[in-house]
Amino acid sequence: MERSKAVEEILKSMRSATAKEALGILLQGNQRFVSGQNAYPNQSLERRTQLLEGQHPFAIVLTCSDSRVPPEVIFDQGLGDIFVVRTAGNVLDEIALGSIEYAVEHLKVPLILVMGHQKCGAVSATAAGGEAPGHIASVVEKIMPAVEQARSLPGDLVTNAIDLNIKLITSELRSSEPILLEFVKSSQLEVVGSRYDLDSGLVTLI
Numbered sequence: 001m002e003r004s005k006a007v008e009e010i011l012k013s014m015r016s017a018t019a020k021e022a023l024g025i026l027l028q029g030n031q032r033f034v035s036g037q038n039a040y041p042n043q044s045l046e047r048r049t050q051l052l053e054g055q056h057p058f059a060i061v062l063t064c065s066d067s068r069v070p071p072e073v074i075f076d077q078g079l080g081d082i083f084v085v086r087t088a089g090n091v092l093d094e095i096a097l098g099s100i101e102y103a104v105e106h107l108k109v110p111l112i113l114v115m116g117h118q119k120c121g122a123v124s125a126t127a128a129g130g131e132a133p134g135h136i137a138s139v140v141e142k143i144m145p146a147v148e149q150a151r152s153l154p155g156d157l158v159t160n161a162i163d164l165n166i167k168l169i170t171s172e173l174r175s176s177e178p179i180l181l182e183f184v185k186s187s188q189l190e191v192v193g194s195r196y197d198l199d200s201g202l203v204t205l206i
């Protein structure tokens with residue numbers, strides 16, 4: 001698989017070999033998905049039985065609840081491969097963070113991939129403004145800083161806010177105390193941001 005220069009740069013900057021390997025597996029799976037060459041790995045009865053002994057996922061994916069972005073499908077993975085946390089707008093709250101901490105601390109997963117996506121409804125709704133009813137207000141509140149920052153940038157507000165939201169969440173995870181920061185500091189954990197394009201099916205690291 002041909003990797004872009006940007007991807008090579010990101011991989012080179014990663015200090016954990018296992019995280020690098022994990023990102024490589026995800027990107028290869030995404031290439032298969034993009035080109036319609038899915039391998040559908042680890043979905044057999046044997047795999048299901050093996051996993052009764054426990055799970056050893058190689059990556060954590062934090063992504064949006066949007067029905068168009070299922071990470072197992074997008075990365076062509078199977079049972080026991082990726083530890084997934086999904087919320088509208090891929091925002092973090094205490095429960096999402098606790099779930100990620102569990103996977104890092106207990107399951108020793110070396111990579112967190114934050115994956116936002118093109119045309120994210122949660123980001124669009126936040127950018128549009130207006131009253132958010134019920135608990136939707138909590139989601140809007142979490143996305144608001146990205147939208148506010150995006151207002152000063154040239155170009156499309158929603159597109160810029162989607163990328164900024166991914167970047168803010170990525171740095172929030174990297175510096176999250178007490179667990180994630182420690183794992184990052186000791187080179188046992190990498191946190192990478194990415195965006196999924198609905199048109200092409202491609203995941204781009206950002």
Ligand SMILES: [Zn+2]
Nearest residue numbers: 064066120121
């Ligand atoms: Zn979304």
